[in-house]
Amino acid sequence: MKITAQEEYGLRCIIQLAKQKDGEPLMVRDIADREGLSIAYVEKILWTLSRSGIIESVRGPKGGYRLTRPCSEIFIGEVMRALGGIPSSEEICGQFTGNHETCVHHGACDLEPVWASITDFVNSVFDRIPLSQLLQGKLEVKMVQLTPKSQANLVG
Amino acid sequence: MKITAQEEYGLRCIIQLAKQKDGEPLMVRDIADREGLSIAYVEKILWTLSRSGIIESVRGPKGGYRLTRPCSEIFIGEVMRALGGIPSSEEICGQFTGNHETCVHHGACDLEPVWASITDFVNSVFDRIPLSQLLQGKLEVKMVQLTPKSQANLVG
DNA sequence: CATGTACCTGACTGTTTTGTCAGGTACATG
DNA sequence: CATGTACCTGACAAAACAGTCAGGTACATG
DSSP states (O other): OBOOHHHHHHHHHHHHHHHSSTTOOBOHHHHHHHHTOOHHHHHHHHHHHHHTTSEEEEOSTTOEEEESSOGGGOBHHHHHHHTTOOOOHHHHHHHSOSOHIIIIISOOOSSHHHHHHHHHHHHHHHTTOBHHHHHSSSOOBSOOOOOHHHHHHHBO | OBOOHHHHHHHHHHHHHHHSSTTOOBOHHHHHHHHTOOHHHHHHHHHHHHHTTSEEEEOSTTOEEEESSOGGGOBHHHHHHHTTOOOOHHHHHHHSOSOHIIIIISOOOSSHHHHHHHHHHHHHHHTTOBHHHHHSSSOOBSOOOOOHHHHHHHBO
């Protein structure tokens, strides 16, 4: 179970945008400096995020990137999914080329419920944390609660 | 956030061993057949698992691999960690080469608490599920409860 | 004690992910 | 309307991961 580089760096970049006052665009060069990444790489990551509509670009002098919404209305889950994100249990099972007869056709997959519970939970946590919360020192989420689906799987 | 092939296939292989009656060793060839994987690949995965002491090999004719303990005493978390596993938040932060001055020295990392909460939870779920539970049709865990550490991070 | 079975292990290849490069396009300003 | 700034984008290079291959070692059996 791995956090990808896109996710880590993508979140860091968008946090830099969230720290910006007003709607002032922030230059790629500044983000790259602050996070210790190359300009080219930051450009690539921001381009990915802008395709999903979470951020937008301002061209020309004094240009840069900025959030399309206030940072209190942008949740980490949305950002993670834009960056490649958390696969669903169906995607995990479909991704691996093993014995599909047992798993898919006979409905005898032992692992699907495990992946379903984990990915469901991760999504539910990420969808509760707005960017604004990351800017404060302390991370807070009102309540940790599983979705009905993962409860059915996990809680006996 | 990705499940690696090692994790998926490693779990599948060890589930096959758990299904075996008594302490009978199961041949690599049989596991490979049942899961639709190559023999060479299954050998590699099982070798990894045997290094961690979860399974052991029996050489010669009628040999194979078997669990070192009853399947009710082997938890998924242990298996996942042997397969490369869930990194800690420290490992995630150390893995990426960005701006360490901000993150490490100034203690101003915005993401560490997020990774800590997620990895903590994933570990706590995996450490509650013994292999024996995967063999039954329904996955059940007594209670979903966060560790004190991740509660402090997530619950305001 | 020879033989066959089946595990053991390092080296190798192919594919995906990560990160770089180079040249192009759009906009603000004077 | 020329110029410089800064985003845009596809193609490429390098590193990590997935999966294969080949030859070796240990054990049970007759």
